[in-house]
Amino acid sequence: MVNNSFRLLQTCPDSRARAGELITPHGSVPTPVFLPVGSQATIKTLTPEELKDIGISIVLANTYHLYLRPGISVIEKMGGLHKFMAWDRAILTDSGGYQVFSLSSLRQVSDEGIIFRSHIDGSKHHITPELIIQFQETLGADIIMVLDECPAHDDSFEKVNRAMNRTHQWAERCQKCQKRSDQALYAIVQGGISPELRRQSAEYLAQLDFPGYAIGGLSLGEPKRKTIAMVEETVALLPENKPRYLMGVGSPEDIIESVDRGVDMFDSALPTRVARNGALFTWQGRHNIQNSAYSQTAEPIVPGCDCYTCRTFSAAYLHHLFNCDELLAYRLATIHNLSFINSLMHKIRSAIINSTFSSFRDNFLSSYKPTDEQKRLNQKQKWLKSHTSSE
Amino acid sequence: MVNNSFRLLQTCPDSRARAGELITPHGSVPTPVFLPVGSQATIKTLTPEELKDIGISIVLANTYHLYLRPGISVIEKMGGLHKFMAWDRAILTDSGGYQVFSLSSLRQVSDEGIIFRSHIDGSKHHITPELIIQFQETLGADIIMVLDECPAHDDSFEKVNRAMNRTHQWAERCQKCQKRSDQALYAIVQGGISPELRRQSAEYLAQLDFPGYAIGGLSLGEPKRKTIAMVEETVALLPENKPRYLMGVGSPEDIIESVDRGVDMFDSALPTRVARNGALFTWQGRHNIQNSAYSQTAEPIVPGCDCYTCRTFSAAYLHHLFNCDELLAYRLATIHNLSFINSLMHKIRSAIINSTFSSFRDNFLSSYKPTDEQKRLNQKQKWLKSHTSSE
Numbered sequence: 001m002v003n004n005s006f007r008l009l010q011t012c013p014d015s016r017a018r019a020g021e022l023i024t025p026h027g028s029v030p031t032p033v034f035l036p037v038g039s040q041a042t043i044k045t046l047t048p049e050e051l052k053d054i055g056i057s058i059v060l061a062n063t064y065h066l067y068l069r070p071g072i073s074v075i076e077k078m079g080g081l082h083k084f085m086a087w088d089r090a091i092l093t094d095s096g097g098y099q100v101f102s103l104s105s106l107r108q109v110s111d112e113g114i115i116f117r118s119h120i121d122g123s124k125h126h127i128t129p130e131l132i133i134q135f136q137e138t139l140g141a142d143i144i145m146v147l148d149e150c151p152a153h154d155d156s157f158e159k160v161n162r163a164m165n166r167t168h169q170w171a172e173r174c175q176k177c178q179k180r181s182d183q184a185l186y187a188i189v190q191g192g193i194s195p196e197l198r199r200q201s202a203e204y205l206a207q208l209d210f211p212g213y214a215i216g217g218l219s220l221g222e223p224k225r226k227t228i229a230m231v232e233e234t235v236a237l238l239p240e241n242k243p244r245y246l247m248g249v250g251s252p253e254d255i256i257e258s259v260d261r262g263v264d265m266f267d268s269a270l271p272t273r274v275a276r277n278g279a280l281f282t283w284q285g286r287h288n289i290q291n292s293a294y295s296q297t298a299e300p301i302v303p304g305c306d307c308y309t310c311r312t313f314s315a316a317y318l319h320h321l322f323n324c325d326e327l328l329a330y331r332l333a334t335i336h337n338l339s340f341i342n343s344l345m346h347k348i349r350s351a352i353i354n355s356t357f358s359s360f361r362d363n364f365l366s367s368y369k370p371t372d373e374q375k376r377l378n379q380k381q382k383w384l385k386s387h388t389s390s391e
Numbered sequence: 392m393v394n395n396s397f398r399l400l401q402t403c404p405d406s407r408a409r410a411g412e413l414i415t416p417h418g419s420v421p422t423p424v425f426l427p428v429g430s431q432a433t434i435k436t437l438t439p440e441e442l443k444d445i446g447i448s449i450v451l452a453n454t455y456h457l458y459l460r461p462g463i464s465v466i467e468k469m470g471g472l473h474k475f476m477a478w479d480r481a482i483l484t485d486s487g488g489y490q491v492f493s494l495s496s497l498r499q500v501s502d503e504g505i506i507f508r509s510h511i512d513g514s515k516h517h518i519t520p521e522l523i524i525q526f527q528e529t530l531g532a533d534i535i536m537v538l539d540e541c542p543a544h545d546d547s548f549e550k551v552n553r554a555m556n557r558t559h560q561w562a563e564r565c566q567k568c569q570k571r572s573d574q575a576l577y578a579i580v581q582g583g584i585s586p587e588l589r590r591q592s593a594e595y596l597a598q599l600d601f602p603g604y605a606i607g608g609l610s611l612g613e614p615k616r617k618t619i620a621m622v623e624e625t626v627a628l629l630p631e632n633k634p635r636y637l638m639g640v641g642s643p644e645d646i647i648e649s650v651d652r653g654v655d656m657f658d659s660a661l662p663t664r665v666a667r668n669g670a671l672f673t674w675q676g677r678h679n680i681q682n683s684a685y686s687q688t689a690e691p692i693v694p695g696c697d698c699y700t701c702r703t704f705s706a707a708y709l710h711h712l713f714n715c716d717e718l719l720a721y722r723l724a725t726i727h728n729l730s731f732i733n734s735l736m737h738k739i740r741s742a743i744i745n746s747t748f749s750s751f752r753d754n755f756l757s758s759y760k761p762t763d764e765q766k767r768l769n770q771k772q773k774w775l776k777s778h779t780s781s782e
Contacts, residue, residue: 041711045718048703070711074687078707086703296465312439312477316469320432320461324781327436330718390715 004142004184006031006212006243006264012357016235016262019352022243024090024142025182026082027057031243032259032348034250034341035060035092035267039099039390040069041085044272045331046338048087053308054335055342057089058142060267063135064096064103065390067125068118072135080140092267093141095132097148097188098216098247102384109149111166129170130177137180145214146174148188153222160192168204175208186212186245193226195233202237213238214245215263219254221380224373228257235262252281252344253370256361259348269391271341273383275333278322281340285369289333294319307339308332395533395575397422397603397634397655403748407626407653410743413634415481415533416573417473418448422634423650423739425641425732426451426483426658430490430781431460432476435663436722437729439478444699445730446737448480449533451658454526455487455494456781458516459509463526471531483658484532486523488539488579489607489638493775500540502557520561521568528571536605537565539579544611551583559595566599577603577636584617586624593628604629605636606654610645612771615764619648626653643672643735644761647752650739660782662732664774666724669713672731676760680724685710698730699723 010019022029036043036051039062043051051059061081066072078084081091100107104116113128129147136144147170149163167190178185187210191197205213215234218227231246238244243264249255250268258266271281278290282302289301300310301318309318309332321329344364351360370376401410413420427434427442430453434442442450452472457463469475472482491498495507504519520538527535538561540554558581569576578601582588596604606625609618622637629635634655640646641659649657662672669681673693680692691701692709700709700723712720735755742751761767 040715040717041708042717042719045722047699047719047722069715070686070707074707074711077687078689078705084705084708086708295461296468298469308438314469314475316461316465317432317475317477320465324431324460326431326433327718327721328433328438331436331438331722 004182004211006241008241010353012352013355014358015260015361017259017348017352017357018262018264019349020243020264022058022090022143024058024184026088026090026142029057029090030349031264032255032345032352033058033265034255034271034345035265036272036338037267037269037391038085039065039269041066041075041081043334043338044276044391045327045334048085050308050335051087051338052089054339055346056338058092059087059089060092060094061085061139061141062094062096062099062390063132063139064094064099066093066139067096067127067135068120072138076138080138082140090143091141092143093136093139093145094247094267095136095145095147095188096127097132097145098150100127101150109166111169113147129173133174133177133185137178137183141183143184143186143212145186146171146188148190148216150190150217151192153193153217153220155192157192157194157197160190160194161197164190164192164197164201168201171205171210172208175210184211186210186214186243188214188216188247189234189238190217191230191234192217193222193230195229198230198233199237202234206237206239210242212243212245214247216247218246219248219268221377221384224254227254228261231258231261231263250341251370252341252368253365255341255344256348256364259352260357260361271337272334273391275337276330278329278333280333281337283364283367286371289315289318290322295323301336302340305336305339307336309336309339395573395602397632399632401744403743404746405749406651406752408650408739408743408748409653409655410740411634411655413449413481413534415449415575417479417481417533420448420481421740422655423646423736423743424449424656425646425662425736426656427663427729428658428660428782429476430456430660432457432466432472434725434729435667435782436718436725439476441699441726442478442729443480445726446733447729449483450478450480451483451485452476452530452532453485453487453490453781454523454530455485455490457484457530458487458518458526459511463529467529471529473531481534482532483534484527484530484536485638485658486527486536486538486579487518488523488536489541491518492541500557502560504538520564524565524568524576528569528574532574534575534577534603536577537562537579539581539607541581541608542583544584544608544613546583548583548585548588551581551585552588555581555583555588555592559592562596562601563599566601575602577601577605577634579605579607579638580625580629581608582621582625583608584613584621586620589621589624590628593625597628597630601633603634603636605638607638609637610639610659612768612775615645618645619652622649622652622654641732642761643732643759644756646732646735647739647755650743651748651752662728663725664782666728667721669720669724671724672728674755674758677762680706680709681713686714692727693731696727696730698727700727700730
């Protein structure tokens with residue numbers, strides 16, 4: 001797969017952090033990289049041009065969402081996903097495994113596949129690993145994902161073990177039925193918060209020689225130290241020359257801790273979702289623009305930030321837009337947060353290449369105040385319970 | 392007022408249509424012109440750059456809304472309205488007279504001024520013609536409006552007469568207290584749907600020699616033929632060398648009929664408001680993108696339209712975004728509708744300059760199917776009753 005590969009450029013001398021590059025049919029993607037989430041073929045509020053202005057080189061879309069709306073065949077008729085959403089850079093489609101388990105109701109899982117009801121209209125659907133690959137080949141993303149079974153973070157060991165084994169079988173079936181050679185199919189490591197299962201899963205999938213490896217089933221409500229421990233366990237057993245993709249992680253502090261453990265790719269709705277609630281990233285932590293302290297601030301949110309929002313508007317204007325529920329607020333906040341994360345990824349990569357990552361990490365973590373963990377878990381639970389989310 | 396004047400360039404040989412130019416401290420504005428409504432210092436969903444791309448040269452903001460949120464003094468501290476909303480082209484601020492009467496509660500009107508309660512938090516406020524001018528001088532728009540009393544379309548003759556006389560007194564007070572010489576202060580003709588009162592109002596205000604004249608109190612639920620009849624009555628008595636501004640009118644068919652009667656300026660939330668409901672302008676009438684007929688349409692909404700939305704996306708993609716309640720939908724629809732209206736104004740102006748306006752008008756009206764009048768009145772009533780609207 002010459003046309004869709006990973007090049008490792010530099011490894012940090014005193015951590016597992018790596019700098020590399022994904023070569024895709026729709027351009028090169030520098031790693032470590034953060035993928036904005038565009039489940040429904042749109043990064044909420046933004047145009048493709050704005051994403052390019054921010055410097056985004058790859059986005060994520062979701063097979064589950066697109067299968068339900070507008071339907072895979074509609075996107076096929078419109079010339080594929082890139083053309084449909086007018087995005088000519090790289091796309092990764094998630095298989096929708098996680099969404100079937102978190103959003104749909106009345107599901108029945110068997111070795112064959114999953115029967116579920118749509119979270120939108122209750123209609124009944126049957127998917128298999130083979131169908132999910134077929135859908136993703138029709139959509140035409142640059143990177144596609146195997147169908148996985150994603151247990152809840154508090155499921156029993158037996159249940160997690162069973163889901164892991166099924167995920168392994170499904171990964172093999174996905175691999176076997178893949179027809180297109182221009183798409184990189186990534187496997188997904190499962191195993192919950194059991195170090196033993198994570199090791200088994202990583203080893204099993206590593207020997208199948210996928211072009212990339214995702215770490216799934218994390219950041220679902222388990223304590224942060226568990227997440228990081230599982231990442232460490234898993235990465236240690238994944239091949240050095242393949243990209244490692246931690247699914248669903250997107251806070252600045254988690255990204256930097258995971259890069260430190262050798263992760264190359266991230267996706268999360270967090271930066272865009274919290275933006276729409278007025279929570280904006282600064283180098284000191286997340287600040288809420290709705291705080292009245294901003295009502296008369298002539299400076300931008302982050303003085304010196306070169307994003308469109310900070311270059312153009314005062315914090316007071318953004319505060320006013322949020323205060324009035326003006327739709328422009330959500331755009332401007334989304335632009336800022338994605339720019340912040342993209343800038344963070346750029347700084348991380350430069351630090352790795354210049355062998356200064358450890359001090360960059362320490363400096364960042366000493367000044368950035370993460371959101372309180374209990375508050376964060378509560379927010380996450382609240383969000384996971386809102387069963388209509390496309391983020 | 393050399394720096395803020397109106398230049399009449401061409402009059403249609405067989406109608407009252409005129410082409411001209413407003414000269415403002417923030418650039419020249421070709422007329423006839425449509426002003427997008429940005430009551431709260433934002434044209435809903437769009438950035439200033441997008442408005443410029445569309446070709447917008449002047450926007451409207453609202454003193455009532457900005458007085459309540461964020462407050463006039465906040466905008467003053469931020470360097471004025473242009474800087475606050477990052478818009479360096481022309482701005483017209485409405486006085487808020489209409490909004491006080493349509494949005495606020497518990498109002499008491501006297502010759503002195505108006506006491507009202509905020510539609511947002513119920514707080515009590517007292518405004519006078521002098522205060523409204525002071526607010527608008529602080530905001531710093533290029534064109535400002537007198538405070539007027541705006542009766543409902545079904546109020547009694549006596550009530551409409553009283554409101555008209557008070558509007559005249561207030562116009563004189565506004566004129567007298569104006570301090571800044573770089574802002575053009577427009578009078579507002581009232582008189583409801585009485586031809587006699589409209590004539591009185593136009594004559595009274597004409598002799599006060601304002602730099603521009605608005606026609607207020609129309610398009611509030613009265614039948615369309617009444618609106619047009621009142622426009623005709625009023626325009627006939629307004630000075631030829633001053634711009635005429637029909638407030639609150641914004642459907643393509645009403646604009647073209649009013650240009651035909653000699654109107655130069657329009658504002659209305661209609662194009663942006665209906666866009667957010669999925670109603671998109673075409674040369675055949677308003678079409679709703681949510682109609683399932685669009686679900687697999689690979690063509691843009693209006694083939695050949697050079698707006699960003701039509702240049703970039705299929706109707707099927709826009710249909711999908713509306714179907715999923717994606718925020719990008721409202722942006723793309725707003726861009727299309729404002730581009731359509733701006734393009735219409737451009738075509739109207741070219742036709743007037745080329746002395747082909749009558750045939751352009753006839754061609755347009757023969758192919759454009761207006762929204763059914765009863766449906767339109769129902770929508771208007773529904774909207775007028777929703778007392779939180781900033782459009």
